[in-house]
Amino acid sequence: MIQLIDVTKTYNTGKSEVHALKGISLEIPDNTFISICGKSGSGKSTLLNMISGADKPTGGHVFIDGVDINQLSDKRMSEMRNNKIGFVFQSFLLEPSLTALENVELPLLMRKMSREQREKIAIEMLDKVGLRERLRHKPGELSGGEKQRVSIARALAISPKILIADEPTGNLDEATGNSIMELIREHTKNCTFVLVTHDTALAQTADMKITIKDGMISRND
Amino acid sequence: MIKVYLMKLGLKWMARHKLRYVLSWLSFAFVSIVLICIYSISTGISDGVLNQMETNPLSYQVHMKNQRLAEGEIKSDLTEELCNIISGELGAKEFRILYDSFLTLEKIDGNKVESVSAISAYHTGHSFLLGNEIVSESVLYKGNLQGGRNENAAVVTTEFLSAYGFDMDSILGKELLLKDENGAEYSFTVVAVLYNINPQCWLANAEIYVAYNPASGNNLLSEKIIPSIVTFDFSSDRDMSEIKERVTSFGYPYSTAEINAEKVQLLANKYSSIGSFLGIAMAIISAMSLMNSVIITINENAAFMNMFRLMGLTAANHRFLICFITAVQGAIGGMAGFLFSCFAQRQLGNLIESFNLVVYEEFALNFKVDIKVSLFVMLMCIMVSVAAGAVSFVISSKESTVIAADNELV
Ligand SMILES: Nc1ncnc2c1ncn2[C@@H]1O[C@H](COP(=O)(O)OP(=O)(O)OP(=O)(O)O)[C@@H](O)[C@H]1O
């Protein structure tokens, strides 16, 4: 379970303070699909960063499975992310010098896993996202939709308990976006899926729907 | 395992941006060439001195001067009898006494010498030596001192030259005619000119000490001949430092070859500290140029690295990657410097020679790249570049947080 208690985040840019989150409390039960909507600049990405521990909140607490993640050391936090959380972003964030297969292997590297095991899992994942034939291709040789499939395979390779996706279809055309969404949904049946999206129709299909406005939850159902 | 992987990744990044790093390679190569030269010279000098100390019989000699300070005045009261006693107490193998005697310079190349200033002369191990004061700290010479002892050869000092209006080239080969107090004549040919040289061994192996003072005229000639320098020889298994301690108690000033070694060592240390200073200054500049390149690399790959961090890479491993990249740059530069130094050993030797550093000639000019020194220098380059990497990491991690989605990558 993910639990946020009165989380605030203030960015201090030197000249001015930006209150990106103004007190968010939220409980996300296990295996929930939660969608987060809101205007640009409302604080959606910031909220995701709080949930994943990518950034520390200015105030409040974030618990994952009962552990206050901001009390963890860098090492434990890294371990926790590696074990539990998968990420998919609007930009695919693949390393251009590595093949699709090697990119998917990356999170597995952090676990003391043998090369064969890593490859086996990575191939299985790429197979699931329909890239069985593209294992040795580098990101530059793949289309946008294919790149996003690689990054999904990478996120799923660790069998995450939580999948965090920040506008995963934002850079893709509608048809490709839809198939990518389908793909993600198909593989997140047994995990918590946190999705930031502008697509209200898509957001409606979630178990939990949140709308953020000016750093606060304006609707929660 | 993750570290091995990060190293591979680092190498890939470097290969992609090799041009960016050329400047840091060059500057680290330059740093290491300079340091290898300076340290090789100074270790060469130190090793040479130590080697000489061990193999040279001069290292097992003590030269005692007949000039004791007693009751506020200088006394020359060292007698042959006293020398015998001292030799017995020190356990010397043998000792040789050098007596002052007086010669006057009559002619140079057959021409009568008109004005005569004070002259001292020494018979040296090689030849005859003339000068107007005790031989200064010098070993540099022009002419020929090779081939061992030559009864009729004279070596003159630059003071002699100026007294008689010669220069280094014109004096060589000239005939000197000298007379002793009994009117006997001695003729010598000038074979070499000493300039700015040393050590006591020249004086120690001399056979006659000649002093002519025109102001006191013939009076000097009638003075009693007294011992001026006594050389005690010891067997090579003796502990010279212990002997030195005991010599001190006799109250006569003395010198040993070791004292020279210490001086040379001091000189070598001076060179290496100048080198260290230069090296550190240059290394800092190289490190800054490297930091520049590395920060660009970090920023360029920030989005991916942030993603990597989200996937569970620890900050420590992230820093390891950056420091590995910089360490490799330092190593490449250090290696290039080492290879160049080996390759251009001769030319570098000539270059160093042309600086005309006042070091004992034989050590300074035998410049050879020292492997141990080179390894040390390379290690230093790597350490400096690792530090540059750590600083770059801190600077760049201040700039961007772990938020991945900001940067477009692929
Ligand atoms: N690192 C930062 N420093 C300063 N201000 C920031 C930083 N990151 C975000 N902000 C500000 O915080 C607010 C919320 O940003 P956030 O990225 O969470 O918005 P968002 O809802 O994800 O918008 P979008 O839909 O455009 O992605 C914005 O006003 C933004 O300018």
Ligand SMILES: [Mg+2]
């Ligand atoms: Mg956003």
